Amino acid sequence: MPSDLELIFQGSNLGRLLGGLWVSVWIALVSMGASVVLGLPFGVVMTSKNRLVKLLCRCYLEFVRIMPQLVLLFLVFFDLTKVAGLNLSGEFAAVVVFTIWGTAEMGDLVRGSITSIPRHQFETARALGMSPAQVQRHVILPLAVRQLLPQTVNLTTRMIKTTSLVVLIGVVEVLKVAQQIIDANRFQYPSAALWIYGVVFFLYFIVCFPISWLSRRLEARWQIS
């Protein structure tokens, strides 16, 4: 029944879907930006030889990995208000949670890339008279960043898709708008769900695909021949 597709163009439905998409993308990109900024130094810290530092990093990473994002959202949005009287808006709470999650994941990716760099790269750079900080800045990080790119893109698209959870703290994003449209019309257009979800699929795709495409372009360009 293609007539159900016309529902998309009724009233301000299409605008509302795009508005919802913007909410999802905004939360994901702001969180991802903060995660990269915090995750890079965190990853460097994770490579530390100090056992206490290693243990603390490990605890943080495991805590965030084990704890479902939904629980983290509830903790920051509701429990922070109950305990500390800190009343964050839904959007801000979402950015905080996704940044906590993204920083942990990003740090682990950075740690992985750094440790996978062959030892001789450190040694050669040191032999050329670079200080350890210079080695990090001019040799290790540039090498690590190339390896990081595909995984970072992967994390970004995962984050965009995970934003669908924020509806539970009262933030209306693209998937919720879709459900609202389906439900408001369930008597007149009983089979609209398939079409509306199809449109949502397409919207997620047009956001995630260019990001993946750009990363593939960069990867090819940075290839060490």
Place this chain on the structure above:
Amino acid sequence: MQRRTFLTALGAFATATTLAACGGSTQSGSSGASSAVGLRTVDEIKSAGTIIIGVFSDKSPFGYVDSSGDYAGYDIEYGNRIAQDLGVEVKYVPVEAASRVEFLQTGKVDLILANFTVTPERAEKVDFANPYMKVSLGVVAKQDLAITKVEDLADKKVIVVKGTTAETYFEDNHPEVKLQKYDQYTEATNALADGRGDAWATDNTEALAWAPNNPGFTVGITSLGAVDTIAGAVRKGNTTLLEWLNEELVELGNEQFFHAAYDKTLRLVYGDAVPADELVVEGGVVA
């Protein structure tokens, strides 16, 4: 070496603060009785000029968003009227069934009007105003079976969804009725439509919405079993708002406000077969 130390310190700081933030809030989950942070009295709401109401945004016809992006439905009619009589603007916050209590407890909304069924467990956590709607069980059956009372179901195959109040009701009160149990609502409706069962027992709001769209079926019994009420809820201890709401309900009862709200929203779905009195509660008192 300086740079490395700086990065280490920065990372350690970020880690420590996030861990501290999470650690602190983890312990809070169990702390029930919290102080009255964020509780707004009627006077405070009036001087702020806005009341914040938590509603469903995808439960047509009770609370939903229409194609212009505006909130609509039976609960919304009530919410709009409350704001109008308080003389304030209304701000709706979309809530999910699972987070309704939390929104109230943290003072993120002043009032919940999200088809909230009154139960003793919930009443420990929030304060319910007097009801504005009631629900019970309903039975959909094939029209030609002419089922009008529970005795008519004696040797019939009755469909129920597992875990619902309908299942418990028949098991406890009418063991003579043969039950066919399904996991999901869609399975139950399919079984009814293709004749595997004779009748389907479910919430009467569900039954009333389903039958008009399926020719050959009718809601033979519109209310059965215990009556549950649906009411607005405020944060525990917000007595001024609670009292205001209960007085308001009495006034609204005098003008039969909820019958008008029913005509405007629910009748479009349930049709004329159902008397509004099966669902509507006026004046906050269940007749």
